[in-house]
Amino acid sequence: MKKIDIGKSGLEASEIVLGCMRIDKMSVEELSSYVDVAMSEGITIFDHADIYGKGYCEEIFGKMLASRVGLRDKVQIQSKCSIRDGYYDFSKEYILNSVDKSLQRLKTDYLDLFILHRPDTLMEPKEVAEAFDILQSSGKVRNFGVSNFKSMQIELLKSCVKQPIIVNQMQFSIMHSGMVNSGIQANTLFEGSVDHDGSILEYCRLKNITLQTWSPFQYGFFEGIFIDNDKFPQLNTVLERIATEKGVSKSAIVVAWILRHPAKMQTIVGTTNKDRLKDICTASNIELSRAQWYEIYRAAGNRLP
Numbered sequence: 001m002k003k004i005d006i007g008k009s010g011l012e013a014s015e016i017v018l019g020c021m022r023i024d025k026m027s028v029e030e031l032s033s034y035v036d037v038a039m040s041e042g043i044t045i046f047d048h049a050d051i052y053g054k055g056y057c058e059e060i061f062g063k064m065l066a067s068r069v070g071l072r073d074k075v076q077i078q079s080k081c082s083i084r085d086g087y088y089d090f091s092k093e094y095i096l097n098s099v100d101k102s103l104q105r106l107k108t109d110y111l112d113l114f115i116l117h118r119p120d121t122l123m124e125p126k127e128v129a130e131a132f133d134i135l136q137s138s139g140k141v142r143n144f145g146v147s148n149f150k151s152m153q154i155e156l157l158k159s160c161v162k163q164p165i166i167v168n169q170m171q172f173s174i175m176h177s178g179m180v181n182s183g184i185q186a187n188t189l190f191e192g193s194v195d196h197d198g199s200i201l202e203y204c205r206l207k208n209i210t211l212q213t214w215s216p217f218q219y220g221f222f223e224g225i226f227i228d229n230d231k232f233p234q235l236n237t238v239l240e241r242i243a244t245e246k247g248v249s250k251s252a253i254v255v256a257w258i259l260r261h262p263a264k265m266q267t268i269v270g271t272t273n274k275d276r277l278k279d280i281c282t283a284s285n286i287e288l289s290r291a292q293w294y295e296i297y298r299a300a301g302n303r304l305p
C-alpha cells in the first residue's frame with residue numbers, strides 16, 4: 001500500500017483510509033479481526049466522527065484498542081465534529097467538549113488528526129482558533145483538518161487559525177466528480193462547468209491540503225452503489241473491461257481512478273467486508289493510463305468539450 005505525507009505535514013499514512021461510519025454492527029472481536037486484515041493490507045489510518053453510530057462506532061473501536069496492548073501506536077486515528085441535531089456547531093465549547101468525548105470513547109489520549117465535519121456558517125474563526133490552540137497545547141490533537149469546505153471557507157478559517165489545515169474531506173468519485181468537472185468543462189456552458197466549491201481541487205493542490213475523498217462507491221447523496229447497478233450499464237461495461245485487463249475487480253478500478261489523480265488524494269472506503277476490503281486495496285498497486293482514466297470518466301456520462 002502506498003503512503004501519503006498528508007498535507008506535507010510529516011504525518012505519513014496509507015492512501016486508502018478505513019472509514020468507520022458503518023462498523024456499529026460489529027462485535028469487538030469482529031472489529032479486531034477486521035482491523036488486522038486492514039493492517040495486513042497496509043492500511044494505517046482510521047476515520048471516525050462523533051456522530052457515527054451516535055458515538056457507538058468510536059466506542060466499539062475504543063474497546064477494541066483497549067483489548068490490544070500496543071495497537072494505538074501502530075495506527076493513526078482521525079475524528080470529526082460539528083454535526084448536531086439539525087445544526088452545525090463550531091463553538092469553542094462544543095469543539096472542546098466533543099474532542100474530549102471522542103477521546104473517552106476511543107480510549108486514547110490523542111487524535112492524530114481532528115477534522116471540522118461540515119461548515120458552520122455561524123463560525124467565529126477566532127473561537128475555532130482558541131479551541132485548536134487548547135487542543136494542540138494539551139496534546140489531545142496533533143493535526144487539524146476540515147471536511148466539505150469550499151476554498152474561501154478554508155481561507156477564512158486560516159485568517160485566525162495558526163495550525164496548518166492538512167486535509168479537506170470531500171465527496172468525490174466517478175459518479176460524483178464535480179471537483180474535476182468544472183475544470184475539464186471550463187469555458188463552456190455545459191452543466192458540469194458550474195463550479196460549486198470555489199476551485200477546491202486546485203486550491204487544495206496549491207495549498208498542500210490532502211483531499212480525503214469519501215464514499216467512493218456511492219452515487220448521489222447515499223442513493224446506492226453504482227457498481228453492478230442497472231442504472232449505469234455503460235460505466236459498468238467499461239469498468240469490467242479495464243478490470244479484466246488489469247486483473248483486478250471493478251471495485252479496485254473505482255478506487256484506482258481516484259488515486260490516479262496527481263492531486264494525490266486519499267480515499268476513505270466504508271466497506272465492512274474483509275474480502276471486499278482486500279480486493280479494494282489492490283487499487284494501490286495499479287496505475288490507470290490517461291486514456292483509461294478519461295474513458296471511465298466519459299462512461300459515467302461526462303462530456304468532454
Ligand SMILES: NC(=O)c1ccc[n+]([C@@H]2O[C@H](COP(=O)([O-])OP(=O)(O)OC[C@H]3O[C@@H](n4cnc5c(N)ncnc54)[C@H](OP(=O)(O)O)[C@@H]3O)[C@@H](O)[C@H]2O)c1
Nearest residue numbers: 019020021047169214215216217218268269270271272273
Ligand atoms: N466527511 C464526510 O462528510 C463524510 C461523509 C460520509 C462518509 N465519510 C467517511 O467515508 C467513509 C466511506 O463512506 P461510505 O461507507 O459511504 O463509502 P463507500 O465505500 O462508497 O460505501 C461502502 C458501503 O457500500 C457497500 N458496498 C456494496 N457493494 C460494494 C462494492 N462493490 N464495493 C464497495 N462497497 C460496496 C458496503 O457494504 P459492505 O460493508 O457489505 O461491503 C458499504 O455499506 C465513511 O466510513 C466515513 O468514514 C465522510
